[in-house]
Amino acid sequence: xxxxxLPTLTYLSDNVTIVEKEGVKIVRVxxxxxxxxxxxxxxxxxxxxxxxxxxxxxxxxxAIFDGKTALRGGIPVCWPWFxxxxxxxxxxxxxxxxxxxxxxxxxxxxxxxxxxxHSPQTLAIWPFQFQTRLYVEIGDKLKVTLETTNTDExxxxxxxxxxxxxxxxxxxxxxxTGMGVEYIDSLQDAKMCQGxxxxxxxxxxxRVYTAPEAQIQVQDPVLNRTLVVENSGHNSAVLWNPWAQxxxxxxxxxxxxxxxxxxxxxTLHAPCLSAGKTLQPGGSHQLVTTVxxx
Ligand code: TA6
Numbered sequence: 001x002x003x004x005x006l007p008t009l010t011y012l013s014d015n016v017t018i019v020e021k022e023g024v025k026i027v028r029v030x031x032x033x034x035x036x037x038x039x040x041x042x043x044x045x046x047x048x049x050x051x052x053x054x055x056x057x058x059x060x061x062x063a064i065f066d067g068k069t070a071l072r073g074g075i076p077v078c079w080p081w082f083x084x085x086x087x088x089x090x091x092x093x094x095x096x097x098x099x100x101x102x103x104x105x106x107x108x109x110x111x112x113x114x115x116x117x118h119s120p121q122t123l124a125i126w127p128f129q130f131q132t133r134l135y136v137e138i139g140d141k142l143k144v145t146l147e148t149t150n151t152d153e154x155x156x157x158x159x160x161x162x163x164x165x166x167x168x169x170x171x172x173x174x175x176x177t178g179m180g181v182e183y184i185d186s187l188q189d190a191k192m193c194q195g196x197x198x199x200x201x202x203x204x205x206x207r208v209y210t211a212p213e214a215q216i217q218v219q220d221p222v223l224n225r226t227l228v229v230e231n232s233g234h235n236s237a238v239l240w241n242p243w244a245q246x247x248x249x250x251x252x253x254x255x256x257x258x259x260x261x262x263x264x265x266x267t268l269h270a271p272c273l274s275a276g277k278t279l280q281p282g283g284s285h286q287l288v289t290t291v292x293x294x
Contacts, residue, residue, distance in 0.1 A: 016029055018100075024040075026040075031105065032107075038136055042098070043094075048138065058260060058262075070090070072253055075144060079132065080130070082159045082160055098134065099114065116134075129152035130156075134146055143290045144288070148284065149282075149284045155283075159268050159269060161269075162231075164265060164289060167260060168222070174200070174201065174218055177216070178212060179209040183210065184208040193207075208236045208238050232287075233287040240262075241261065266288065266289035
């Protein structure tokens with residue numbers, strides 16, 4: 001995504017400006033360590049490029065920037081549920097307008113803090129009071145922290161994912177390690193399976209790995225790099241690629257888009273709404289993903 005050419009709406013500092021793409025406001029970060037973009041619509045990281053490196057995050061060329069549709073690519077924030085266990089799919093955070101709360105910078109990088117609180121619109125979909133914060137740290141690495149706080153007077157239960165789309169040179173030449181071996185296969189009615197620990201994809205995949213290692217590595221000989229993903233606050237990691245048929249069925253992904261992306265997600269997975277993570281009043285939880293290139 002070419003952030004440099006987008007028109008500036010607001011200057012916040014030498015490193016941080018608000019720019020606009022088709023009416024969607026983007027927090028643009030240009031720092032000696034890296035450049036990045038985060039849309040207020042969805043609280044969605046759409047780009048991260050460390051200095052002197054290629055883009056790490058895949059963004060669809062046909063993503064729909066209309067301020068309503070969830071963006072295809074980047075790092076969708078799936079919250080307060082992950083998947084299709086309720087409607088809308090992956091929750092409402094990725095289609096809500098987030099507020100810019102704070103930006104800070106030093107020699108090592110920039111931190112952008114976005115916020116989303118309950119509102120009459122969210123209460124109509126999900127009847128609980130909450131405060132979420134998205135901390136996006138941009139430096140040599142990209143660190144995204146989704147903090148959930150229960151500001152209600154009763155306990156409630158949620159699930160979530162930081163649904164990262166990584167950019168790869170050619171999916172068929174990409175080797176992924178560190179996902180673990182046990183997974184729930186979303187393509188086989190949530191069947192529990194065991195697989196190999198080294199993955200070279202040849203077809204569509206949609207799996208919830210239940211015991212991922214501390215580091216997931218995506219080796220990419222075409223772009224000559226290894227992408228590293230480190231997660232915390234999760235209970236699983238999802239690996240997803242829709243392959244040719246899946247891409248063709250999505251209006252917001254080019255037919256060949258699947259060839260250059262791989263979703264490696266930091267997931268707090270739950271099979272249904274009531275089985276997620278419960279927060280007592282005042283309780284908080286942080287779901288984190290860190291992405292960098294070796
Ligand atoms: O994380 C994998 C997944 O849940 C898949 O099942 C797939 O549908 C994908 O997310 C994308 O979902 P979306 O609602 O953005 O089309």
